[in-house]
């Protein structure tokens with residue numbers, strides 16, 4: 001990732017559309033990742049959302065429920081810490097930490113490098129926790145089969161309409177912390193409606209990931 005991004009030397013003047021080259025580069029890599037997933041019969045799920053929305057909590061809930069059915073590997077993307085990886089490991093998940101070294105999203109090259117370090121024959125479900133951020137992960141496909149976006153009612157009522165790109169590409173939207181909706185003055189049904197308006201084929205599930213409420217519905221919505 002770094003090699004190609006650094007070509008746009010900060011402060012230098014350039015007229016070429018670097019953006020399209022970079023996009024194509026990562027799209028090709030994402031395609032290769034997908035080919036690898038399919039070759040090894042791995043279902044890959046990209047889990048995105050803001051910091052604190054509940055991405056790690058979702059994975060902590062998914063791992064114990066799915067570990068008898070699938071051989072699960074988890075990639076935990078984080079800018080610097082291993083907090084999330086440690087939490088997921090405590091639930092019995094095999095976790096590979098992807099430290100992005102300052103980047104605010106995962107990209108397909110980071111995933112390709114991580115894939116080279118796990119036993120693909122011994123994995124049939126890969127859960128990828130993206131970096132906590134609702135903006136640029138939307139522009140960096142990883143090659144995953146499904147994209148899950150986790151939002152929390154504590155983020156306010158406008159998360160969907162303020163992040164159209166993220167929600168247009170979503171397969172499943174998880175609205176978390178519904179136990180706090182009333183206190184926050186946020187209507188989860190309105191958020192769900194916004195998500196469906198943005199992407200009519202999206203599946204929306206309301207959860208309280210502290211108690212595990214809604215997790216079985218998330219599993220169904222993802223198709224696991």
Ligand code: MG
Pocket residue numbers: 052055056057084129
């Ligand atoms: Mg997390």
Ligand code: ZN
Pocket residue numbers: 103104105133136137
């Ligand atoms: Zn980013």
